[in-house]
Amino acid sequence: MGIDVAARLVEATLGSVATRDAGIDLLNTRAGHAAEVPAGNAIANARSLARMYAATIGAVDGARLVSAETVSRATQPRTDGLSHPSPLHVLPVTHRFAHGYELSRPVSPMLGEGSFGHLGTGGRLAFAHPESGLAVAYSCTDMTGTDTVGPDRRWLPWLAALHETLG
Known part of the structure; x- marks a missing residue:
């Protein structure tokens, strides 16, 4: 992928990913919860x-x-157009953030523009959509990983139903 794995930033990033993946099993335990x-x-x-x-x-x-003013700020993109620092710009996932919240993006579409919330490890998702007045959360029973190039397949049916209901 054109990444110098000996670079300190890359080494630290790759190390944290490996630690996170190994730690997922721990988070499925009582000790991990504590x-x-x-x-x-x-x-x-x-x-x-x-x-x-x-x-x-x-x-x-x-x-x-x-406040409503804070919600307005929570839905205004602050990171659009930014990329990972080189050489990490080749990573497939980009995040979109406002002030403190993630915004909709291909991996985490929520209810589209105006939604704000957070995607969690293992397919968890929680967000609010001020325009519709909806707040939604999805949780699952373990920390099973998900795809990083599109929305979690488990979300697709209920997100489609929400979109259909909202018209």
Whole structure:
């Protein structure tokens, strides 16, 4: 792929991927659930994640987590046009971020433009779509990996149903 695997940045990146893949088995255990892994093992069920995202775009049980102004910023792309630093620009996945949230992209289409949320390891997905007023979450029972070049095939039926329902 034209990557100098001896370069420090590449070596660190490849090492973290190998560690993450080996660590996925750990995260499927009770000890893995108890571990405190920054940005790596938030554990929740789909209902709780959907309620959290719902509270970002409206009140849930009288509580709203962020203002409408913050939601507006959470849906404005901040990384479009940026690429991985060379030589990592050859990696197939690009991320789209606003202020603190991922935005829709081919691997994580959510409900399209205006959606914001986060894709998690193993096929988890949670997001809000302010225009439709929907907050959605999908969770699965283990940390099985997914494709990196398109949406998780498990999402396709229910995302299609949501799009059809919204018209």
